[in-house]
Amino acid sequence: MLPNFEPQDHGMVGLSMGEKHFIQGGIAQDLRTDGRKRLTYRPISVETGVIAQANGSARVKMGKTEVIASVKAELGRPSSSAPDKGKVSIYIDCSPTAAPQYEGRGGEELSMELSAALRQCLLGGKTGAGAGINLSSLSIVEGKVCWDLYIDGLVINIDGNILDALGAAIKAALSNTGIPKVNVASTAPSDEQPEVDVSDEEFLQFDTTAVPVIVTLTKVGRHYIVDATSEEESEMSSAVSVSVNRQGLICGLTKRGGAGLDPSVVLDMISVGKHVSEELMNKLDSEIAAAEATMEEE
Amino acid sequence: MAAKGGAAPATYSPSPTTFKKKRPPIFTDVDWVRPDGRDFHQCRPAFLRTGAVNSASGSAYAEFGNTKVIVSIFGPRESKKAMMYSDTGRLNCNVTYTTFATPVRGQASSDNKEISSQLHKSLEGAIMLDTFPKTTVDVFALVLESGGCDLPVVISCASLALADAGIMMFDLVAAVSVSCLGKNLVIDPVSEEESYQDGSLMITCLPSRNEVTQLTITGEWSSPKIHEAMELCLDACSKLGKIMRSCLKESASTSTSQE
Numbered sequence: 001m002l003p004n005f006e007p008q009d010h011g012m013v014g015l016s017m018g019e020k021h022f023i024q025g026g027i028a029q030d031l032r033t034d035g036r037k038r039l040t041y042r043p044i045s046v047e048t049g050v051i052a053q054a055n056g057s058a059r060v061k062m063g064k065t066e067v068i069a070s071v072k073a074e075l076g077r078p079s080s081s082a083p084d085k086g087k088v089s090i091y092i093d094c095s096p097t098a099a100p101q102y103e104g105r106g107g108e109e110l111s112m113e114l115s116a117a118l119r120q121c122l123l124g125g126k127t128g129a130g131a132g133i134n135l136s137s138l139s140i141v142e143g144k145v146c147w148d149l150y151i152d153g154l155v156i157n158i159d160g161n162i163l164d165a166l167g168a169a170i171k172a173a174l175s176n177t178g179i180p181k182v183n184v185a186s187t188a189p190s191d192e193q194p195e196v197d198v199s200d201e202e203f204l205q206f207d208t209t210a211v212p213v214i215v216t217l218t219k220v221g222r223h224y225i226v227d228a229t230s231e232e233e234s235e236m237s238s239a240v241s242v243s244v245n246r247q248g249l250i251c252g253l254t255k256r257g258g259a260g261l262d263p264s265v266v267l268d269m270i271s272v273g274k275h276v277s278e279e280l281m282n283k284l285d286s287e288i289a290a291a292e293a294t295m296e297e298e
Numbered sequence: 299m300a301a302k303g304g305a306a307p308a309t310y311s312p313s314p315t316t317f318k319k320k321r322p323p324i325f326t327d328v329d330w331v332r333p334d335g336r337d338f339h340q341c342r343p344a345f346l347r348t349g350a351v352n353s354a355s356g357s358a359y360a361e362f363g364n365t366k367v368i369v370s371i372f373g374p375r376e377s378k379k380a381m382m383y384s385d386t387g388r389l390n391c392n393v394t395y396t397t398f399a400t401p402v403r404g405q406a407s408s409d410n411k412e413i414s415s416q417l418h419k420s421l422e423g424a425i426m427l428d429t430f431p432k433t434t435v436d437v438f439a440l441v442l443e444s445g446g447c448d449l450p451v452v453i454s455c456a457s458l459a460l461a462d463a464g465i466m467m468f469d470l471v472a473a474v475s476v477s478c479l480g481k482n483l484v485i486d487p488v489s490e491e492e493s494y495q496d497g498s499l500m501i502t503c504l505p506s507r508n509e510v511t512q513l514t515i516t517g518e519w520s521s522p523k524i525h526e527a528m529e530l531c532l533d534a535c536s537k538l539g540k541i542m543r544s545c546l547k548e549s550a551s552t553s554t555s556q557e
Contacts (some may be wrong), residue, residue, distance in 0.1 A: 109415070116412050120516050124497075238423075240513070250524060253515035258423040260468075260509030263532055270524060 015234060021237050027220045032232070034063075039276055041227045044168065046287040048176040049295045054194060056177025056206070060169040060293070063225060064159035069151065069169035071206075075196065076148035078139065086138020086146040092119050092153040092166060093237045099158055113256075114153070119250035121172065121214050121243035126174055132211035132251065133174070140182050141194050147179060160229040163241050167214035168280075172288045174211055176295075178203030212245040212252070213281050215273040219261070226276055240266065242273035246281065250274070313328060333490050334363065341474070341486040341534055346455070346545040348462040357461025360455035365447025369456045371463035387430035389436045391418040393452055399444040413449055416512070420424035420453045420473065420502040423511035426466040435465060446488035450475050453502050457476050462549070469504035470542050471511060472535040476500075476527045478517060483527055485534055499524070501531040505539030508532075 002072035016022075026032050036042070042063030051057035076087060092260065093115040094107035102110070124131030151173070153166045165257040181202040185195035218228040218239040225232065233239075238257030247253050255261075261269075336342070342363035351357035354370035375390055393413045397404045417439065424433075437460070439452045450473035457471035477487035477495040484491060492498070497517020503510045515524065 024305065025403050060414075112411055112417060116415070124517055245518070250515060250519045250521070251517070253513060255510075256417075256419070258511070260423045260504055260507065260511045262508060263510055263528060266510055266513060266526070267525065272522065274521070 002231075015231065018043045019231075020235060023232055024221050026078070027223050027225055027232070030223075032225065034229070036227075038223060038225045040274070041283070042229075043281065044283060044287055046168070046172050046284070046291045048172055048288065048291040052286040054173075055169065055179065056173045056175075058169050058172030058176055058288075060172060062155055062161060062163050062165045062168070063229065065161055065165050066155075067162065067169045068154045068156060069163045069173040070154075070164065071170075071173045072150045072152070073177070073179050074148045074150065075140075075145055075182075078143060078146040082135070083143035084139050085135040088123060088133055088135065088138075088149045088151065090151045090153070090170070091115055092123065092155070094155045094158075098155050114155075114163060114166060117241060117254045118153070118166060118170065118214075120254060121167065121212065121241070124251060132208075132245070134207070134210065134252050137207070140196065141184055145184075145195055145196055147183075158230060159229045160231075160233045161216060164216050164227065164280075167212075167243065168284055171208060171213065171284065172291070174206050175208040175288050176292065177206040179206060180204075210245060212243040213277050213284060214241055214243045215277045215280060216241040217269045217276075218272055219257075219259075219265075219269075224272065227292060240269045242270055242271070242277070244274050244277035244281075247280070248274055304315045317363065330486065333488055338482055338484045338529060341388065341538070342488075344538065344541055346458060346542060347543065348458060354459075354463070356459050356461070356465070358455050358459035358462055360451055360458070362445070362447065362451050364443055365448055365451045366442040366445075367436060367439060367448070367452050367455050368375045368450065369437065369439045369459040371435060371437055371456075371465065373435040373463075374430035374465070375436075377432060377434045382398065383435075385431045386427040386498045387425075387432075388434040389418060389422050389425060389427065391415075391421065391439070391456075393417055393439045393441065395444065399441050413452070416449055416514070417453055417456060420512040421456060421471060422462070423509075424457065424467050424469060424471045424504055425460065426468065429466040435460075435463075444489065445467055446490070446492050447486055448474055448488075450500055450502070451474070454538060454542065458545065461546055469507050469509075470539055470540065470546075471502055472505050472538040473500065473502040473512075474531045474534040474538060476530055478519070478523070478527070482528060483523070485530055499527045499531065501528060501535060503532060503535045505536040 004190050020285040023033055033117055045061045047059045050059045051070045055073045056071040059068045072117055092111050094102040094111050096103040122132040140146055151170055155162055181199040181204055183197040217224040217226060218236045220235050237259040238261060241254050242250060339397040347359045350359040350368055351370045354372055356371040359368050374387055391414050393410055437456050439456055441448055453471055453473035460467060476483050476485045476493050476499050478497040479495055497519055499515045501510055502512040
């Protein structure tokens with residue numbers, strides 16, 4: 001049986017030996033194929049309020065990578081284990097329009113991996129330390145009513161670095177989110193569900209200062225790069241995604257790719273990621289503010 | 299309950315003032331004792347055995363305190379027909395919980411897929427996949443009892459089972475996690491500690507190559523703390539690696555003496 005050289009097989013365009021060497025050599029010399037340095041991002045563009053039916057939404061483009069995130073808030077019942085907290089669920093969908101291999105169940109694995117990584121990076125530990133979203137702020141009546149936030153991400157076009165783009169889109173969508181004001185009718189007897197009145201005029205802005213940004217460092221050869229394109233990702237040995245908040249604290253970390261890393265390299269990648277995240281955070285904040293401003297003008 | 303409900307703001311507020319963290323008193327204490335009386339930096343005693351299942355190519359049983367897992371390896375065997383040609387072997391990991399593994403029946407079954415993919419990611423870097431092209435190795439793990447640190451125990455046990463099955467590996471994979479409780483770092487936490495943890499860090503590594511194949515962090519961590527936790531884990535991993543190695547040697551020597 002002849003080997004199958006279908007480009008979709010490994011989720012990546014087939015690269016020739018020459019092209020591979022060109023990419024690797026360029027990274028080693030700090031000049032990548034698109035002219036960037038190793039730690040430079042592609043231009044980021046943010047657009048907010050793109051989905052009318054959602055409480056908040058954003059579209060983020062990083063080069064050719066394009067993702068949409070939407071936030072919907074629904075009234076629900078808090079779980080019995082945490083009666084004073086709301087619930088947040090993150091789900092990512094990889095559309096077959098992005099790449100043919102995501103058709104049917106093909107995208108499931110990637111969707112699951114991305115959802116798990118984002119949950120880990122944004123929702124913090126068991127007690128809520130390091131969480132980007134304060135779950136206690138979603139509580140309405142303790143033990144009875146709370147907000148359930150559904151964060152859905154959609155990958156429209158893939159050209160590498162999806163996790164960072166999704167993280168940015170979720171951050172933008174959350175800052176675009178207005179949670180309706182809720183009036184609880186009266187103090188109902190403790191065993192009954194209280195009546196609530198959801199205002200459709202008054203909205204409260206969501207606090208997003210604690211939401212971290214995600215920086216993925218992709219290791220190609222002996223060096224690591226940020227914001228890798230698909231072509232560069234096909235040459236990676238491993239990748240570490242760090243989520244860092246405004247205070248410079250690490251809120252989550254995951255590693256992709258099989259190859260092992262020396263512990264000192266991991267620590268170095270964390271400190272580089274921390275350094276890069278500051279820049280990305282500022283860039284993203286100004287982009288979000290600009291997007292919100294243009295939306296208000298319209 | 300009624301009094302507290304009255305005091306809490308009835309509407310959504312981004313910065314609740316009545317937010318009070320309920321935390322068991324033991325953790326506010328500087329010198330609290332861990333539920334099983336261990337030191338903060340002391341692991342649970344590990345019990346490891348290979349050859350738990352007859353029909354498998356290799357298998358292992360691991361018991362770390364109350365956490366009990368069994369892992370069977372099948373293969374390398376022919377990949378499913380639907381799979382495309384691959385010049386490297388495939389690794390298929392599946393982790394399941396018994397319905398009686400958790401205090402509440404069937405509680406842990408929801409995130410099986412996530413744990414399975416974590417197991418896959420931790421192992422694939424250690425296995426020489428190019429030694430069995432066109433074939434698949436199945437790793438089936440069953441958590442008999444969940445007592446905390448399930449994933450690290452599953453990973454260590456799976457690598458032992460892979461070695462028992464004679465799958466070529468660069469090194470055994472040892473996995474250890476630490477929990478962050480307030481200011482303290484506790485290694486190899488039990489379920490109770492895990493449910494109160496502020497954050498956790500798990501490392502899977504190849505002890506003799508000093509390589510990290512997987513690292514996950516949740517919760518809020520400062521860089522020095524990550525340093526400290528990683529060192530703690532790597533140290534424990536190398537010790538666990540030695541225990542795993544001696545377990546393999548022991549089973550090899552008993553099987554040759556029987557023949």
